[in-house]
Amino acid sequence: MTVPASTAPQAPSQPETQDTEKTTEKAAEKGAEPSGSTEATEPSEPPEPATAPRSRGADTRALTQVLFGELQGLQVGSPEHTRVRAALIEANLPLVRYAAARFRSRNEPMEDVVQVGTIGLINAIDRFDPERGVQFPTFAMPTVVGEIKRYFRDNVRTVHVPRRLHELWVQVNSATEDLTTNFGRSPTTAEIAGRLRISEEDVLSCIEAGRSYHATSLEAAQEGDGLPGLLDRLGYEDPALDGVEHRDLVRHLLVQLPEREQRILLLRYYNNLTQSQISAELGVSQMHVSRLLARSFARLRSANRIEA
Template sequence: MSDQPRPTSGVPQPRPYRADEPAGGQQDPAGTPAPPAEPAPPAPAGSTGPEGVEDADRRRVRETTAALFRRLAQSPPHSTEHREARTRLIELNLPLVRYAAARFRNRAEPMEDIVQVGTIGLINAIDRFDPERGVQFPTFAVPTIIGEIKRYFRDSVWSMHVPRRLQEMWLQVSAATEELTGALGRSPTIAEIAVRLGIPREHVVECLEAGRAHTTVSLDSTVGGDEEGGRTLADRLSYEDAELGEVEHRDQVRHLLVQLPERERRIMMLRFFHNMTQSQISNELGISQMHVSRLLSRSLNRLRRVTLAELER
């Protein structure tokens, strides 16, 4: 989590979440007092316990939180009183972070890291919360905390730095590919995806290139249910020839293209980096489509030999 933001210095750090810790101030078998009861997940205002009486600890937390928000609103920003009220709000509502973080316990990330990210969400919720809107703070805070954690996972699963703009657009391209596949009954072309999203074709290609840096929902991962036959996102895109699979990792073969003659290098760039069909390339260069196909095959064979030679070194 080296490139992820951490809570501001001076902000109390939550203790690591323990899934087995007793609730409601009970004691564990060793007799060690458990932490105070945690606020429950968001619930409608005025909810009551099984006996018809609202849980005392929960009511205390709610009332104290409301009082602290009043202090926060009445004290000048950056004043000692304002800072103390804000810090106390964070401390009092850290159990909300542990509650939200527990939903992600099956992820590979350490729970302590997830809690740290969730704490950032809690701080954002405190800074944005408006008591005048009549919403209980947990109802507002928990979705904010969960959203922060989800953003962390979304960003951290990219194997190399990709601008946020491309990450978000890649998700739109993926969704459009799924929708068009269902609507058309076949794989959509790059042009059809571009029209659906109202963006240039070059942006679609750029997004697909960026998508190859994604390590969990990559172009090589399966999409859809069992009825889809385990097809990958790459399978959903219409390409005219099967040789595309030979240059799967384009970013890794760019340096190999300089070893090709100029015309073959241009054909490779048009085909695999500009996503032009063989027919479009033949029109662009004024040669037959069959000749384009032969040059592509020859270039791919040459690149394959060079790659194997590099691996044997």
């Protein structure tokens, strides 16, 4: 007997199938069997663990590797080469910021340090050879840090410090931090010298060199306290300053006199002795001392080019 087409069972439509699948999934999540099912369901296989998202550093390294592969086949100076090179610089700027963070204690604007480090990054990109098998961050970090250190050594210091003293200052700084952590207090100069096996004089010289990054103007006003500058607070007028030139001239003229006349002048005007005391000191008459003084004055006036 032929079943009419209108009465033949039809396959469920697609929306119904999706609703059934959703119901089954929800039931499986709740630990219950879907309604209408009489057969025992086989335990489903445990889901595969989701792939952990790669870190930003791994993504940057992968992108850097791809960009260097593109850069090798491009002509230097072409627009495409410039575009890929700029993309490499931008992708590796976090490396520069990481290196610049090591110099926060130098009291230098971080924007300036990052700019200097970026110059080192550009130099590293131009010199990097991917065929050597070295990761770019490993190759670029010494170049970036070296550029920043060169900036501090040549441009930041107000007073030039010898290279040996600068390198020793870095060691003194590191030893000071370690000893402070160990002792719970600031270490003494002797403790730092014993740690580094150097003299205390070298430690003091390094500490003094560390203060040469910035020089404060004597005329600069003090911030916050409203006090005048150091020049107004520490300076004073030396009353003997006006006589510096005259004293130097007298010293120059005295050496031209005979030794006995030099002694008479010193006894008279530096030891404040009278002519009678000078005559007793030298064993000559007071009149002779007076004549010698008059002759010395005549010689000094004739040799004085200013009065002449």
